[in-house]
Amino acid sequence: MARVKFLCDADRCIECNACVTACKNEHEVPWGINRRRVVTINDGKPGERSVSMACMHCTDAPCAAVCPVSCFYTTADGVVLHSKDLCIGCGYCFYACPFGAPQYPKVGNFGSRGKMDKCTYCAGGPEADSTPAEYAKYGANRLAEGKLPICAEMCSTKSLLAGDGAIIAEIYKERVTKRGYGSGMWGWKTAYSDSPTG
């Protein structure tokens, strides 16, 4: 089984928000909830840089470590998913996540936030694959159809890569070698430090 990952090549991101739009359309994500977002630093200044961020599907996921109801699980492909039936909306995972991935439909504390929502790597949830019940809670299950996440597929500059971690790392290395510089694979050290190769 492949260990799937996301890689955003920050030297290529042009902040077009196609990934965000594609994600929202694919999963019918409501207004105000962002499974993926584009963060721009030094906006309008020399050295401006954008990076597309979502759940990185960490190897040793901090969200899973802090969840009081153990609603998280990691698939054989390395995708971190959660059960909205178990989630109590406590918000611990939001504080634990280094990437700000968990999103909540409501504002408030102590269970009043509603069920947590986050990027599923287009892999749905615990329900049977590609069922209406799964779609309603987690959105489309493209992985079950043999497809990669829609955000990466739609990326206009191929900045955002998704797929087998070893292969996308190879693509990135090739780019860095060819262009002679690289800003780093944003977030990889944080997300995958325990498994640099797999």
Added chain:
Amino acid sequence: MQMLATSEKWKREVMALSLGFRLARHAGVNQHGRYYVSTLLDLSGAGATSYRDGMNSGGYLTAHNVEWIESNFPLMYLFRRHVKDGGGTFRARFGVVYEEKQPDGSVKNVNLLAEGSYSKGSELTDGYPEFTYGVLKKLGWDKDLTADELATINKIGGNNPDGVGWAVDLSGGIIRVTLEHGVMAYGNGKARAVAWNLPDPVPVHREPIYTARPDLVAKYPTRPDGRQFRMANLGFSIQKAAVEKGLAKQFPIILTSGRLVEYEGGGEETRSNRWLAELQQDMFVEVNTSDAAERGIKDGGWVWVFGPENGSKARVKALVTDRVGKGVAFMPFHFAGWFQGVDQRGKYPKGNDPIVLGESVNTLTSYGYDPVTGMHEGKVTLCQIQSA
């Protein structure tokens, strides 16, 4: 594309294509067994296309790769290929000769056709004009036309079949025959730096009508007043009046307008799309940090932007940034639905109001029309900005 987007099979694969001139060229199943659609656009932008793995795209063109474009479309000056294989010449669209006036008053005929250059395999090894039935006859290529094609050409031509050109030959015979001979039906001309039939054959600097540098107007004025087609063009008078009134002092900031990646054109369609509307929820003006500091304008705060004509004004949010230089402001042109501070949502037909409304920048833009195309001046005017 709309048809594809509404079909059960395609709707998940096709998305977020913006309006504009587009051509769905390729759709089908790729080597991985995946559905895909590729589009080629010659105006506007594509929001996204599915399954473009391994392909880089940018600008206005989305297709598989450059080889695909070359093999599907004739490309100007692609001489290394045969015309049947994507090769092409420069269209001889503007005749074959022009008369250039010489300083001594005499006239020199200048060749507008290519000289000694032609696409691969061309039987004509020099420039040639657009093809008509008459040109085919001169070359003796008319005998390659089928009886049906000839009948169509004669029918279209009436008394003058020789004048039937490739563009009006509904049989397609002229194009077919020219391709067989390795030449382009639209001729083989050459591009010119001197556009002899325009008011300024070579572009010259002319100050904008509302300029921040009135001292330069005497040396670089706009074109004299005139009449183009049915319309008077009073650019010169208005530029002169603006200088005399000292408008550049009252309106010290240059205002330009442009586009955002999320929206298209006037924005009514794209601001009605909830995914896109969420990304750009407010009409804004980009103000330089030092201009903002002088005026006490805070990032995200409301400001009034005043235009130089008719006391025009617009209430928008300030985006304080060094992306614009000192003395320059930028506003996107995709917004409408507010007018001079007042929300006009109630005036939309029920259910047709976009999700996001805002001031239109063209409330502020001012006089100015291109003498050839009549295109309005939406890119340069002056403004003043004040905290609201």
